[in-house]
Amino acid sequence: MRGPENVAEMKGILEAALLTASQPLSLDDMLKLFAGRMERATLRMLLDELKQDWEDRTLDLIQVATGYRFQAKPELSAFIVRLNPERQPRYSRAVMETLAIIAYRQPVTRGDIEQIRGVAVNPNVMRQLVERDWVDVVGQREVPGRPSLYATTKHFLDDLNLCSLSELPPFEDFSQSEVPLSS
Amino acid sequence: MRGPENVAEMKGILEAALLTASQPLSLDDMLKLFAGRMERATLRMLLDELKQDWEDRTLDLIQVATGYRFQAKPELSAFIVRLNPERQPRYSRAVMETLAIIAYRQPVTRGDIEQIRGVAVNPNVMRQLVERDWVDVVGQREVPGRPSLYATTKHFLDDLNLCSLSELPPFEDFSQSEVPLSS
């Protein structure tokens, strides 16, 4: 096989190799492309040129810890991400039950929640609800330890399309509906 | 997020998506990039233009069974293979013959394959082809035992750079081999 004859050809080989590599290419990797017939300094210069060639195009040639790689420009990533829409994550049962207890029994402490669910409340569960701005602390109960009292927020009502908690299905509705013996 | 404003921007989005995709993109995939605000005909036209834009560059935009993808031009492949000099392990003759039977005679059962090859099919052979996602089960034959019917996948075509099974070398070429059985 003949070798590359000019700078354009060498850049072409580099470009194709970088575009088709599944991981970043180190300088040593790229020297292999030219079977040892290239100086490191030349390679660096070619990479610089290649980087500039792509400046106004769709990808960036960037250097990361393990080498060089092409990646989509950030403004295009926003479109590309549409190809693989994230599967909507779901809250765990613990999160949903904690939320339900806070919604129906507020204001409640963690102790109340633990009493009702019969298990300890993982701090992570409360954090998820607080970070979502669905639950916040509205006070402390005046007992030893002064535990925080949690309640649902207006933002929670907004996100569930409710104007007021009283629009939640009242509990009688389903405690009765469990035995619809005669219709 | 604002949408793309002109043909150049739309082509840029397409190009970046195709260059970064881990598998071929179908027309439907690519329409998602534009959140449904693009006609199929326009998309095809843009793809044609993109293909031409790259004609004198380092990659080819080609169409395979499951969609479009960029791949290194053949004359550059020779350099790129130097990055991974260790050859991929080859499949055994048993695997390749089984694959050939499935490719040319599909859909077939294991029994069919055994009949043609004259030996039992090692389960390991089928496993290798299924794990590679080159072969899968497309149904059962309605005979006692309801044996599975195997066929090749689109992924098999993609990996061989084919759009359709009809692009495989015609089977007659092998049947009318140079050496007639009776000389």
Add this chain to the structure above:
Amino acid sequence: MLVTTSEIKINGELLTELPLDLYIPPDALEVYLESFEGPLDLLLYLIRKNNLDILDIPMAKLTVQYMDYVDKMRAINLELAADYLLMSAMLIEIKSRMLLPTPAEVEEEDDPRAELVRRLMEYEAIKLAAQRLDEMPKVGEGFQVAHAYYQHIAEIKPPEVDVDALVEAWKNVVKRAKLNSNHQLGRAELSVREHMSLVLRRLQAGGMCEFSELFDFETGGLPKLVVNFLAILELAKEGLIKITQQAAFSTIYLQASNVE
């Protein structure tokens, strides 16, 4: 051009020539046969190697040899032997049919070897097809596909929750806690609970709050005022607020218990 077969090595030496009498040393049989894909492959090789006309296969000789292989293979690899045994049975059948006098009415194409010839030809075609598939360029071997990287910058969507999911969760809680009888919650009580939170939240700002400030006389309407009042009573009962009045008929002040 002959159909190529795999290299056969016995004791490290390449076996290039197959003896014309097809004799295979017993200790080499396993190695030898493993290089074939089965009886059809071996038969095809023997025919090609010896340049036999397939229609003149020396059936008797071949059959005897096959039976000999099978005997030796039984000890080594029963599964493989079964394949060869089947082939031997086929060869014997062909041979025996050829020995029988041919009834006059039987047409010429009913040659007992026809099926064997058909199978051999089909197998040979598949063998060639397999070689061609093997030689075809494949992704990652013959050509490389674009794999550039993209930064995954999508905002992480939080889970969706609807009222039904919330109610379902509450039902589970209640079912497990067996609260049914004691803790039925009606709309009214829910409203009270909501107002308890509202009042408490307002008092967190600190300091005293006038009792009347906690009532929205403009937009509330009577039911809401009542609910609000019930909420304040409930808060007091649960010790969450302190209610103070310096003298009769003077202003009533409220304060969250936890705020000094």
